Amino acid sequence: MFVLSRFCKVFSRGDVFLLYNSKRNNFYELSRDAYEFIQSIQNEGSISDSHSEDEKEFIELLKEKEILVNPLADDAYVDDIVIARNTMSYSRTNISLTIAPTLMCNLRCPYCFEQNKPIGIMDDNTADGVVEFIRNQDAAKTLNVTWFGGEPLICTDRIDYLLERFNRLEDISLINHSIVTNGTLIDDKVISLFREYPLNDMQITLDGNECHHNKKRFHADGSGSFDEIMCNIERISTELPEVKLSIRINVDNSNFRDYSEVADLLDSKFEGKNVSYYPGILIANKGCESETFFTSRDYVEFMRLLRQSGKSISYPTHHANKGCCATGIASHVIGPRGELYRCWEHVGVPQNEIGSIFDNKITNPRLFRAFMLHGTGVDDNNCRNCLLFPICSCGCPNKRVDNLLNGSKNDLCSVYKNNDEGALEDMLYEYYLQTVK
Numbered sequence: 482m483f484v485l486s487r488f489c490k491v492f493s494r495g496d497v498f499l500l501y502n503s504k505r506n507n508f509y510e511l512s513r514d515a516y517e518f519i520q521s522i523q524n525e526g527s528i529s530d531s532h533s534e535d536e537k538e539f540i541e542l543l544k545e546k547e548i549l550v551n552p553l554a555d556d557a558y559v560d561d562i563v564i565a566r567n568t569m570s571y572s573r574t575n576i577s578l579t580i581a582p583t584l585m586c587n588l589r590c591p592y593c594f595e596q597n598k599p600i601g602i603m604d605d606n607t608a609d610g611v612v613e614f615i616r617n618q619d620a621a622k623t624l625n626v627t628w629f630g631g632e633p634l635i636c637t638d639r640i641d642y643l644l645e646r647f648n649r650l651e652d653i654s655l656i657n658h659s660i661v662t663n664g665t666l667i668d669d670k671v672i673s674l675f676r677e678y679p680l681n682d683m684q685i686t687l688d689g690n691e692c693h694h695n696k697k698r699f700h701a702d703g704s705g706s707f708d709e710i711m712c713n714i715e716r717i718s719t720e721l722p723e724v725k726l727s728i729r730i731n732v733d734n735s736n737f738r739d740y741s742e743v744a745d746l747l748d749s750k751f752e753g754k755n756v757s758y759y760p761g762i763l764i765a766n767k768g769c770e771s772e773t774f775f776t777s778r779d780y781v782e783f784m785r786l787l788r789q790s791g792k793s794i795s796y797p798t799h800h801a802n803k804g805c806c807a808t809g810i811a812s813h814v815i816g817p818r819g820e821l822y823r824c825w826e827h828v829g830v831p832q833n834e835i836g837s838i839f840d841n842k843i844t845n846p847r848l849f850r851a852f853m854l855h856g857t858g859v860d861d862n863n864c865r866n867c868l869l870f871p872i873c874s875c876g877c878p879n880k881r882v883d884n885l886l887n888g889s890k891n892d893l894c895s896v897y898k899n900n901d902e903g904a905l906e907d908m909l910y911e912y913y914l915q916t917v918k
């Protein structure tokens with residue numbers, strides 16, 4: 482017996498008939514006959530026995546493309562993904578550290594979750610403790626570091642101190658380091674630091690066009706940061722051409738019409754440079770009273786505007802084997818005092834500390850267990866049975882854990898679903914229009 486895979490969806494728009502397969506993350510344009518044939522299988526629950534020769538050939542094609550599957554095949558696929566996610570979560574060979582050497586920042590973004598956090602910079606004793614903490618990870622062979630804050634470039638010397646020691650570790654190689662920075666503090670010292678210790682990636686955020694950005698990302702004296710960030714992108718891309726510079730352009734429903742304008746500006750200024758950009762989607766949460774976040778419907782509208790302005794729209798990514806560092810046993814977020822957290826958003830919040838680099842104890846086992854056992858969503862039947870499972874990371878572990886431990890109502894679903902089952906069809910139709918135009 483064969484059934485239509487739960488990772489397939491057939492739908493139509495006028496005379497266009499489409500089938501999306503999330504497991505292969507592709508979609509097909511169908512003839513009306515093919516569409517009706519697949520719909521009849523869907524309605525009947527499984528495929529009947531008697532078929533013409535043409536139908537038999539088509540059925541074989543559907544099996545080959547994993548559109549028609551053995552009834553157990555989808556569960557087996559999900560189980561394999563779960564095993565892969567668990568294997569990744571419990572692997573100890575690569576240590577992944579997000580280090581916030583300070584929580585201070587020179588900007589005053591009103592929405593910042595680092596506001597009102599303690600001031601200070603990681604001291605020598607703590608920095609040495611971080612190095613010792615890495616040495617004590619017996620199974621570790623490689624090290625990945627992300628510099629985070631506050632604004633990490635406030636304390637370039639501390640980063641230098643740590644990088645010098647990481648590069649002297651005997652049995653563990655630093656294979657990648659990247660930085661999340663507001664992009665305002667690029668000076669000669671930063672350039673020479675990242676020449677000496679080549680940086681792999683730098684992420685800088687823009688909050689829309691110059692006008693919108695400057696209203697959200699400004700200095701203590703109220704002056705905007707857009708111009709200096711653009712100058713610094715120029716500087717990094719010229720003086721450190723190997724650094725992969727990713728510009729996250731935050732979009733919510735108050736500024737998504739800026740995106741093309743900002744994209745055009747970046748294209749014109751940095752063509753041929755190692756600079757890319759992407760939309761940072763700020764998704765609405767159930768119960769959240771903000772009206773400036775982004776829903777699936779906003780995303781459909783955003784895609785339509787991009788298509789009309791000739792910009793390509795990024796296709797959904799295959800996320801099934803990906804997860805967030807918050808659920809990795811060998812991933813740690815380290816604050817300026819050497820305190821350990823699971824999630825980037827926890828930095829500086831004492832009740833979210835789960836331990837310290839200075840001892841081996843988990844001091845908040847309830848939180849730690851919730852992240853490790855439930856953060857990935859592999860035990861969530863809604864996810865296991867969801868069409869989007871192969872292209873969804875099953876949501877932010879922090880939101881999931883917050884729902885679990887605090888009874889919150891965070892929406893976990895990706896923007897392709899996000900309280901709106903039909904939105905995916907509209908998004909795929911936008912991809913279709915982009916493809917055939």
Ligand code: SF4
Pocket residue numbers: 586587588589590592593594595596630631632663698
């Ligand atoms: S730049 Fe980042 S750390 Fe600094 S205030 Fe803005 S959001 Fe917060």
Ligand code: SF4
Pocket residue numbers: 805806807823824825826877878879880
């Ligand atoms: S748990 Fe969520 S908020 Fe925290 S680092 Fe992961 S994706 Fe980001």
Ligand code: SF4
Pocket residue numbers: 863864865867868869870873874875876893894895898899
């Ligand atoms: S988080 Fe939502 S969209 Fe993602 S797999 Fe789970 S149910 Fe589907």
